[in-house]
Amino acid sequence: MNRLIDQWRQAVVALLGICLGAFAISQTSAMSELGRVFPITASLISIAAGLGILAKIILAPQAETVPEERIDYLRAGLFAATMLIWALSLDRFGFVPTSACAVVVVAVISRREPMSKTSILFHAIAGVFLVVGFSFLLSEVLNVRLP
Amino acid sequence: MLDALLSALSLENLLLAFLGVVGGTIIGALPGLSATMAVAVLVPFTFTMDPSSGLIVLGAIYTGAIYGGAYSAILVNTPGTPAAIATSMDGFPMAKRGDGDLAVTLSCLGSVAGGLVGALALLLLAPPLSQIALSFGPVEYFWLAIFGLSLIATLSRGATLTGLIGGGIGLLLSCVGSAVVGGDVRYTFGQTSLLGGIPVIPALIGLYCVPVLIEMVIRPEAHLERRAEKMRGFRLIEALGLMWRSKFNVIRSAVIGTVVGIIPAAGGSVAGLVAYSEARRTAKKPEEFGKGAHDGVIASEASNSATVGGGFIPTLVLGIPGTPPDAIILGALLVQGIRTGPQLFTQQADIVFTFTFGLLIATLLMLPTGLIIGRYAYRLIVSVPKTALAPAIAFLTIVGAFAIEANTFHVFIMVALGIIGWLLARIGVEASPIVLGLILGPIAEAGFVQGWLIGGAQGDRLGMFFGQPISLAIIALTVLTLVSSGVFKRKTQLERPS
Incomplete structure (x- = not known):
């Protein structure tokens, strides 16, 4: 079972290398001769490595066993979505309000047990202090223009 | 020279060097706030100082910032500065197994040793070494980048083909935007924001830090192992013993750092x-590299700190900045009315030597400062619960990606690359080969294209790429690295029980 999982992963990596390389080469037609040398070289490296992995899987299936892991995909997805929304909302809602909210949401996601109201309040206050402190440092000391 | 030494040892200069080291270390430790930014932000404060004091402060900030990058590399797997990329490769595994305090102390000792070698080189060898730097042309840069890329084989740990795909992804990412030579617009898909290419610092933060954050959030266990019996001090004696055992590694790495620092634009x-x-390549147990080898941390820190002194050699002697912070310091020198060049060492020798001694003093001050800051940084990271640590680091990644150019698109790139990096890591593609491709790709491409054009104009492309002694030396070193990596892998496979 573990061997199958490992080979499945290797096959995904191989297909990724081949598809990405092929796509990158297909985009080079509009480039100048010198401009396309490097992207084509990089693409060929990816394709060759991908084909090498596939050949290895087919001809010599000696994959190392890897421990099967249980991944908390829900938590990972929530965290990734929070980070993306955080990045995309900075311009629209401003640096301080967006960051203060996102910091609290990340704290809630990273907690294994349900959080009490007091705990959420504590994290919110600490988060606001962190965000306001750094915002001051950025805008007043480092002269970075915040959204 | 004695007057310069006494001037550098004045109370005012000592205090300025101390403050510079502390400020630089703190800024360097924050992901995204690089040594270049630390120096750039604090340059205006030096305009009212006398030239030698101003230079001492800038040198101290630069020294501190390069070292400060090691903290976040070791403790949260995010190089605070690009110079600390190699530090994270073994520093973070050390921290994961409970040796983060030792890794921080080793990085401090390595930085001090490397910084001293770089500063001594500046003091003694500035004029002759700068002449060697001038002989580096585009082809030499190309081969130097290829040598750096050969590290993919070393880092892949038995999965060279997967590492090559990672390297290919990094190289393709480095092609996004306007081409370094020729100006072709590549892989932007109509997005004007991508014309400038993938921003390196946000990409580094994303690829190294976001996957660690996601793993931190999804796993129930602590971020770093905390060993109570090892939390009692700096582990200085143990670290000094390790440093003594790898003295040749320290010297070699410091010399590499000094020489690379001299080469314009190569950097830490x-x-x-x-x-x-x-x-x-030269280690007795190369299989330990990437899993928490002491020598890996020492080599990276000794070399990147040595680039500080090395980088000042072409800056002061030729007026060619060795590294980006050197370029800012060069600008500050011009504002102060100092004209760089060979005559600087004769006409304004007092300023140069006071600065050089100041750099030596700042490097020595880094020992107590770095150890104390490092100790408390480690304690803080292992003691803080995940519910506080994860949001704080997430916030710092956002700040780091945003602060460089005040651009929210960079934040998006950082997050997107971080999520992709995590997904790739799940299927076995590590971040390091991607980062190597991303950083070294433009250097390799510019060197190759320029060399190709010059070789074509001279009618001797083969001679252009393979006829120069420096190129041949770098090629030989690359082949040696690849062969030794292959031999090591074969040896490991043979020794592995069936």
């Missing part, structure tokens, strides 16, 4: 990677 990240590769 290239120095760290080259020294790391050499340390692994």
Whole structure:
């Protein structure tokens, strides 16, 4: 079972290398001769490595066993979505309000047990202090223009 | 010279050097706030100082910032500065197994040793070494980048083909935007924001830090192992013993850092990677590299700190900045009315030598300062619960990606690359080969294209790429690295029980 999982992963990596390389080469037609040398070289490296992995899987299936892991995909997805929304909302809602909210949401996601109201309040206050402190440092000391 | 030494040892200069080291260390430790930014932000404060004091402050900030990058590399797997990329490769595994305090102390000792070698080189060898730097043309840069890319084979740990795909992804990412030579617009898909290419610092933060954050959030266990019996001090004696045992590694890495620092625009990240590769190639137990090898941390830190002194050699002697912070310091020198060049060492020798001694003093001050800051940084990271640590680091990644150019698109790139990096890591593609491709790709491409054009104009492309002694030396070193990596892998496979 573990061997199958490992080979499945290797096959995904191989297909990724081949598809990405092929796509990158297909985009080079509009480039100048010198401009396309490097992207084509990089693409060929990816394709060759991908084909090498596939050949290895087919001809010599000696994959190392890897421990099967249980991944908390829900938590990972929530965290990734929070980070993306955080990045995309900075311009629209401003640096301080967006960051203060996102910091609290990340704290809630990273907690294994349900959080009490007091705990959420504590994290919110600490988060606001962190965000306001750094915002001051950025805008007043480092002269970075915040959204 | 004695007058210069006494001037550098004045109370005012000592205090300025101390403050510079502390400020630089703190800024360097924050992901995204690089040594270049630390120096750039604090340059205006030096305009009212006398030239030598101003230079001492800038040198101290630069020294501190390069070292400060090691903290976040070791404790949260995010190089605070690009120079600390190689530090994270073994520093973070050390921290994961409970030796983060030792890794921080080793990085401090390595930085001090490397910084001293770089500063001594500046004091003694500035004029002759700068002449060697001038002989580096585009082809030499190309081969130097290829040598750096050969590290992919070393870092892949038995999965070279997967590492090559990672390297290919990094190289393709480095092609996004306007081409370094010729100006072709590549892989932007109509997005004007991508014309400038993938921003390196946000990409580094994303690829190294976001996957660690996601793992931190999804796993129930602590972020770093905390060993109560090892939390009692700096582990200085143990670290000094390790440093003594790897004295040749320290010297070699510091020399590599000094030489790479002298080469204009190569910088600490290239120095760290080259020294790391050499340390692994010559190690008795190369299989420990990437899993928490002391020598990996020492090599990276000794070399990147040595680039500080090395980088000042072409800056002061030729007026050619060795590294980006040197370029800012060069600008500050011009504002102060100092004209760089060979005559600087004769006409304004007092300023140069006071600065050089100041740099030596700042490097020595880094020992107590770095150890104390490092100790409390480690304690803080292992003691803080995940519910506080994860949001704080997430916030710092956002700040780091945003602060460089005040651009929210960079934040998006950082997050997107971080999520992709995590997904790739799940299927076995590590971040390091991608980062190597991303950083070294433009250097390799510019060197190759320029060399190709010059070779074509001279009618001797083969001679252009393979006829120069420096190129041949770098090629030989690359082949040696690849062969030794292959021999090591074969040996490991043969020794592995069936």
